[in-house]
Amino acid sequence: MSANSQSAVTPRWHAITEYTIDALQRSVLFCDVLRQRSQEYYRHKAMTIPHVLGFDxxxxxxxxxxxxxxxxxxxxxxxxxxxxxxxxxxxxxxxxxxxxxxxxxxxxxxxxxxxxxxxxxxxxxxxxxxxxxxxxxxxxxxxxxxxxxxxxxxxxxxxxxxxxxxxxxxxxxxxxxxxxxxxxxxxxxxxxxxxxxxxxAGLKGQNPSRYFGGMVGGSWLTALTSDMGGGKFDGGHLVSGFDNLDPANTLWSKYHHLWANIDTEAPRFLEFEKWWGGHVDLSAEEMQWIVDELFIGxxxxxxxxxxxxxxxxxxxxxxxxxxxxxxxxxxxxxxxxxxxxxxxxxxxxxxxxxxxxxxxxxxxxxxxxxxxxxxxxxxxxxxxxxxxxxxxxxxxxxxxxxxxxxxxxxxxxxxxxxxxxxxxxxxxxxxxxxxxxxQPSLDDERRFATVKRVSDINLGFYRILLQPLVRAQARLVAAVSAQSNADVMEWLHRLTPAELPYHVFSELNPLMTTLADLAERVRKARKPVSDDNWLVKQQENYSGSVVAALDGFRDFRDGAIERCFMTFYGSPAVQAMAGLKTTDGPPRPHPGKTPESVARVERCMAENHGCIGEGGVHEAVVRSLVYISMGGGGVDERAFNALCEMRAEYSTLSLGSFKKTVREQFFALRLDQQAALDAIPAMLFVEIQSKDKALSVIHRVASAAGKLTAEQDRRLAVVEGLFAD
Structure with missing residues (x-):
């Protein structure tokens, strides 16, 4: 081998050796961080009132x-x-x-x-x-x-x-x-x-989680899970559902990022995982109501x-x-x-x-x-x-x-x-x-209304045919030994995807007993790889390919689920068998104008119509400002802060009274704008000496947000004319 060939091979082997040592060290430290995560998880779980608040x-x-x-x-x-x-x-x-x-x-x-x-x-x-x-x-x-x-x-x-x-x-x-x-x-x-x-609600091709209830046949699975949990629904199942939405992050990205940046990333990772892994349960009654009335209903x-x-x-x-x-x-x-x-x-x-x-x-x-x-x-x-x-x-x-x-x-x-x-x-x-x-869709509403019907049917079958057997099995286990029933529930909990990683890296695993000492020795002998090592780039390329593959799997899975959902629950035959009327109207009631809401509106209109001419200079100023703001451009925080500053200077109105006044003047303008404007001169006449001061407040507040729109300028001129009258 020539001298030139040897000089080319030596740096390459050096890079491989350097990277191998670094990767092994990172792997040990990575496992130790997972051990620390499990340790923190069980410590947090043992607290009387566990929380992750950063404040006393x-x-x-x-x-x-x-x-x-x-x-x-x-x-x-x-x-x-x-x-x-x-x-x-x-x-x-x-x-x-x-x-x-x-x-x-x-x-x-x-x-x-x-x-x-x-x-x-x-x-x-x-x-x-x-x-x-x-x-x-x-x-x-x-x-x-x-x-x-x-x-x-x-x-x-x-x-x-x-x-x-x-x-x-x-x-x-x-x-x-x-x-x-x-x-x-x-x-x-x-x-x-x-x-x-x-x-x-949701958009096609973007929100796959809304299809889950339909794909499992409704809420009977929630009832089964709660029955198997002895009357409690394991929160780890909810966390797993969130994790499944992004398998690339769940299975690879967050762990690879920790492994690749093990010298700096551990505190942030442990801080977040302390919350993400702090699972809590719901009662069977709560979870069934949430799924039946909200998620599916x-x-x-x-x-x-x-x-x-x-x-x-x-x-x-x-x-x-x-x-x-x-x-x-x-x-x-x-x-x-x-x-x-x-x-x-x-x-x-x-x-x-x-x-x-x-x-x-x-x-x-x-x-x-x-x-x-x-x-x-x-x-x-x-x-x-x-x-x-x-x-x-x-x-x-x-x-x-x-x-x-x-x-x-x-x-x-x-x-x-x-x-x-x-x-x-x-x-x-x-x-x-x-x-x-x-982007509401009447066709989607019909599909999800069909899911609700199918869910009710399946839940009824489960409660009649399977629930007595599941609960009898739980009672049988409890009759043999109260402790064995708790043990079964605990082992079922530990085997959930959200809980298993914590158990594997906990101190219950004998392989973890020496990991802390080994990690400490690795930290003392740590030799990070240099940034220009060619294998670091290969590492990131490989990670990118894994993420792309998992993202591709997610997109294929979500697309297949959506197509199955749309085809099955969009079928007129399935909708008819579920008892859904095949009409052009909405498959669920929309509130519209109920007698209560109509009566409330009429009462509000009558009250505000009678107040159009009432009030003094404060009400006239607020009415004028609302009228100007209705000319477009929205409400700017500068105008409000200017008004608050002047309210403290000129008025004794509390914030609650001020809010009431704003709403009253808004409704007066909505009910009969011309009558509300025509009443302003009479409102000012009560306190004629305050008229000029009030007009200056209007000018300052209206201009606080900068240049007025053309419509707002016109409205300001109208207000000035009313104040001149």
Whole structure:
């Protein structure tokens, strides 16, 4: 061999040797991180009230001690050092999702929903839960407990301006909305993040999880799983369902990223896995109700749900502003499922105005489901702006709005009235705008209505034919030995895909006993591979090919499931056999104008029509500003902050009274705009000396957001003429 050949081979063998040593060391450290994950998992599981909150807390109420017990608790969050709380600001209450994982994700980091709310001076509370439900616990029991929690928070903040702002993450969002529909007097603004409310909605080729109930024949499998669990539904099954949506990440990417960056990635991996692996259970009654009434029945969006005391759960009864935050990158709760309930409940924009409901939506362009309430960048932008402008959201007139955020720049006009680094505008939208996002389909509704019929039939057969046998088997095991029954349940739990990895790498595995010492020796002798080693690039190429293969499998699987679902449940024969009438009308009732809603609208119109000519200079100013803002452009935070500054200077109106005034003047303009404008001079005559000052307030507030539109300019001129009269 020539000298040149030897010189070429030597570096290549050196690179192979270097990479091999590094890969072996990384593998040992990788296994040790998985061991640490299992150790932390069982330590966390042994806690009395496990959670992953990044803040200190004080337990205020424990619903396990209530007359109607439930496994929930209410805690006050201790603000971090250096954070000042304003006792007059409304409190925030964060409800975390109970969908397989434990509580705490809403306050996981300093930059979180809780963190940003405390930074702007709000007292924060958190609603969490214990891993095990109470025997035979129901959704009504949970609603009852949540109502007591909010009553306690309101009583502790009687001097605050406004009712508590409620944040519901994912599953907790629909629980919050149900309570708000039954007890609207307990709620200030409601923020629901990544929350499904219209469970049948979705786009073809994008949202495969909505087909699962139909592909397994309905909710009989839920009943079987709960019966096998001794009356409890293992939350690990829910986590596995989420994992299956993205097999590339579940089976490869997150582990490869840890292995490839083992020297720096372990703390972040362990921190997140502490929450993701903290599984919690639901009672059989709760899970069956959720699947039958929501996932498969989709009865919330059409006001068909009824609480235990017979109260209809109609989301149109909610009197607080509702802010729906969702993301295009969310494969668990896509925007169509987060916003579809609006199209289900209302047939026109006038219906929303008549109901007196304020609905705001914000759609992130890319963040995934967990990022909606975990990502620090989302917390520093969206959640910070929601918290900073919660009072503005609370006084928005009825209607549909989209929250539009633009970066605060050097040329931003009146920057002193902009909170944070982003400028927020709430721009008016129509029902057609929401329908363009949701893309409702009558054919899809017929398919999912057929799934509901088939599910009811299969569940009935299971309860008659199989459930007695399954429960008898459980009783037989319990009769032999109470301990053996618990052991069987525990082993079934350990064999679930969500639980097995923790058990394999736990200290129960004898191979793990020496791993910690070996990993420590590896850390002392660590020799990371150089960045320019050619095998590192080959490693990443191989990883990319694995991800591509798993993504291809996912796409093939999801496509096949969708085609099977569409073909089978779209068949007129199957729909007819399920008892679904083959007519052109919708297969489920849409609320429309119920006698109650018509009476409420007529009562509201009569009350507001009689108040058109009432009021003084304050009402005239608010009416004028609402009239100008209705000329287009939306509501800008700068205009609101300017108005608040002037309200503190010129007026003694509380925020609640101010909100009431805004709504009254909005309805006056909606009912009879010309009569409402004609009444302004008479309203000013009562306090003629304040007329010039009032007009200056209107000019300052109207111009706070910058140049007016042509229509707003025209309306301002109309107002000036009325003030001159």
């Amino acid at each position: 807390l004080e337990i205020i109420l424990d619903a396990r001690n209530f007359q109607r017990p439930a496994n929930f608790w209410l805690a006050r969050i201790e603000p971090p050092a250096g954070v000042a709380i304003d006792p007059l600001k409304r409190p925030f209450v964060v409800f975390d999702p109970r969908a397989g994982q434990g509580p705490g994700i809403g306050g996981f980091k300093a930059d979180s929903e809780l963190g940003v709310a405390m930074k702007v001076g709000h007292t924060c509370y958190f609603v969490g839960f214990t891993p095990d439900p109470l025997p035979h616990q129901t959704i009504d029991d949970v609603m009852h407990a949540h109502g007591h929690f909010l009553e306690a928070v309101i009583a502790r903040h009687a001097e605050a301006e406004g009712k508590p702002c409620i944040i519901g993450n994912c599953q907790a969002g629909w629980a919050v909305m149900m309570l708000a529909a039954v007890r609207p007097e307990l709620f200030g603004p409601i923020i629901i993040a990544g929350t499904p409310l219209s469970f049948w 989709n009865r919330m969006a059409t006001a068909e749900l009824v609480s235990g005391d017979g109260t209809r759960i109609d989301l149109r009864n909610i009197r607080s502003p509702i802010l729906c935050f969702c993301s295009e990158g969310d494969n668990i709760t896509p925007p169509s499922q987060a916003l579809g309930w609006i199209c289900d409940l209302y047939s026109s924009d006038e219906d929303i105005f008549a109901a007196g409901q304020t609905i705001v939506y914000a759609i992130h362009e890319s963040v995934g489901h967990l990022g909606i309430f975990v990502s620090g960048s989302v917390a520093r932008k969206q959640h910070q702006e929601f918290s900073s402008n919660i009072d503005l959201i609370d006084i928005l007139p009825p209607g549909l709005y989209e929250a539009v955020m633009t970066p605060k720049a050097d040329d931003t006009m009146n920057p002193q009235w902009v909170e944070g680094d982003w400028l927020v505008r709430f721009e008016p939208r129509s029902l057609a705008d929401v329908a363009a996002v949701v």
